[in-house]
Amino acid sequence: MAKHDPALSLLFHALADPTRRSILIRLAETPARVTDLAGPTGLRLPTVMRHLSVLEAAGLITTSKDGRIRTCAIVPEALDPVRTWLDEQRAIWEARLDRLDAFVMNVMKEREE
Amino acid sequence: MAKHDPALSLLFHALADPTRRSILIRLAETPARVTDLAGPTGLRLPTVMRHLSVLEAAGLITTSKDGRIRTCAIVPEALDPVRTWLDEQRAIWEARLDRLDAFVMNVMKEREE
């Protein structure tokens, strides 16, 4: 029960950007060089690099350099904490709903307008 | 297959902040007034209001005003898109791993340092 889990924040923040999500999806297909990732996005190299370092800081990808080529690959288990948090929340939220909060919700909905 | 799904971005961004996550967890317990939410965080009212509007814009909470009191409550199904996206990704990522990308990963790991 981390009060303010930094890893979770990094993960969510990394996933909040559409460009980064598309990079992840591209990498899910196959590992790729930085230039390969820049192509589809239409972004410049330094910009892509930044996104990559955000993804790497969040632990979502690993990169390694062979010669002058940096290869990026996905870290599949990196999503686990997100999934765990989501599961926890859903459990709590739904348990809560099973009680009569549904009633409260309804009252609020009616008053809403 | 939304190219750049704005709803998803809003959701992830809303979840990226520890304060907002703690507000959600607090609201999972029971609906609450704005002031009630401000207390535990130690933040000022306008600051909390901002967080609430981010959460509401993402569809994670609903709020309604009765007299001078605004009550906030969770929207449990709001997490569904996140969960769906996560499931999709995990499916793809793992399918990919079952092929011999594991080999590539290993090579990269060895070269990493």
Add this chain to the structure above:
DNA sequence: GCGATAGTTAGCGACATGGCTAAGCATGAT
């Protein structure tokens, strides 16, 4: 009506983010 209570709005400051260009550095091909 008067004062306390609950939110709201406006606006500020510090800093982060997401894009860029320009210039640098290392490696591979010739």
Add this chain to the structure above:
DNA sequence: ATCATGCTTAGCCATGTCGCTAACTATCGC
């Protein structure tokens, strides 16, 4: 040795984020 390629670094600009204070509005209790 030279040149092209691939990445990296430094730095700029516009915008967004997160906290605050101050001042305003709108109820509620008396």
